[in-house]
Amino acid sequence: MRKKKRLEHVLSTDADLERRTGEITTYVELAKEGENVDAELQRELASLGDLIDKLETETLLSGENDARNAIVTIHPGAGGTESQDWADMLLRMYLRWAERQGFETVLYDYQPGEEAGLKSATFVVNGEYAFGLLQSEIGVHRLVRISPFDQAKRRHTSFASVFVSPEIDDSIEVVIKPEEIRVDTYRSSGKGGQHVNTTDSAVRITHIPTGIVASCQNERSQHKNRDRAMSMLRSKLYEFEMEKKREATKKIEDSKLDIDFGSQIRSYVLQPYRMVKDHRTKVEVGDVDRVLDGDLQPFTRAYLLARRGEKQ
Numbered sequence: 001m002r003k004k005k006r007l008e009h010v011l012s013t014d015a016d017l018e019r020r021t022g023e024i025t026t027y028v029e030l031a032k033e034g035e036n037v038d039a040e041l042q043r044e045l046a047s048l049g050d051l052i053d054k055l056e057t058e059t060l061l062s063g064e065n066d067a068r069n070a071i072v073t074i075h076p077g078a079g080g081t082e083s084q085d086w087a088d089m090l091l092r093m094y095l096r097w098a099e100r101q102g103f104e105t106v107l108y109d110y111q112p113g114e115e116a117g118l119k120s121a122t123f124v125v126n127g128e129y130a131f132g133l134l135q136s137e138i139g140v141h142r143l144v145r146i147s148p149f150d151q152a153k154r155r156h157t158s159f160a161s162v163f164v165s166p167e168i169d170d171s172i173e174v175v176i177k178p179e180e181i182r183v184d185t186y187r188s189s190g191k192g193g194q195h196v197n198t199t200d201s202a203v204r205i206t207h208i209p210t211g212i213v214a215s216c217q218n219e220r221s222q223h224k225n226r227d228r229a230m231s232m233l234r235s236k237l238y239e240f241e242m243e244k245k246r247e248a249t250k251k252i253e254d255s256k257l258d259i260d261f262g263s264q265i266r267s268y269v270l271q272p273y274r275m276v277k278d279h280r281t282k283v284e285v286g287d288v289d290r291v292l293d294g295d296l297q298p299f300t301r302a303y304l305l306a307r308r309g310e311k312q
Helices: 002-032 040-058 080-099 130-137 222-249 288-292 297-307
Strands: 070-078 105-112 118-127 141-144 153-167 182-188 204-207 214-215 264-269 274-276
Touching: 002 040, 040 297, 070 080, 070 105, 070 130, 070 222, 080 105, 080 118, 080 130, 080 153, 080 288, 105 214, 105 222, 105 297, 118 130, 118 214, 130 153, 141 182, 182 222, 204 222, 214 222, 264 288, 274 288, 274 297
Parallel strands: 141 264
Antiparallel strands: 070 118, 070 153, 105 118, 141 153, 182 204, 204 214, 264 274
16 A cells, blocks of 8 residues: 555656646747736746755655654753753644645653643654654754743753654654563653543653663543553664664764764754754754744655765
8 A cells, every 4th residue: 555655646646747847838939929917937847856855855755654644752951941842843743744745743651841831742753754864953953042931031051852763654664572561551741631630641651671662642541542652662772673784784884874862963052143054964053933833844854864874
């Protein structure tokens, strides 16, 4: 079914390209005849350029799991409310990004902060190449701004970490022994509705040998939450093992491709100037609001080009 969907996407894209180029050719012919079609022609050219950029980005996604859905986990760093609010801003950014891509998102776990923001959040992005596109986000994200929580209006620096793993299906076997996991149940909190919060239906599963944790609280049934948490744990363990294999075989890479979980990959500066800078690819974007509203295309594309070893 995944292959069928991918082929259908190729065919529909081919038809779309043919239609767009045909319309552009028509506008060019009308312009030659003296018709004033400059606005329409510029609009079609810009639209075609966006589509070509998107298609070129897709050609860079050739990893084993790039085409899979993505499981995204966000944790605030030290700093209490400041970092928790920043983590919540990142959650909104990725949800808006997914919406721009036409992807579906499901919030599996949300732990609200004490005053604002969140302590942790896990959600799934369902869409073609979701994991491949979101790999560029793995790492620590830094925010510099005038704190809305500081009455003295001082500038604060906040950190939050993002981890992304591919959602794996039943065709890939990941063995989890019962004695290697600890299952805890607790009462749901946050964005779940009034009925979710009345029983200990939330489930947290810890894989003892690795310390990897998966939790789910968005379902009313403890059984369903356990199934979803196990599915997430399988995916995280799979990516954990794949990462160990990559580290054992890969050569020393350029520092700009360092995507370890503890690395600072990107800075979002709101004060004293406004800019988002990716420290691996050196890409800078001045429109911070647009980035925080989900426009991650410049960073994704630059990362994928760098991963392939090309210079922009």
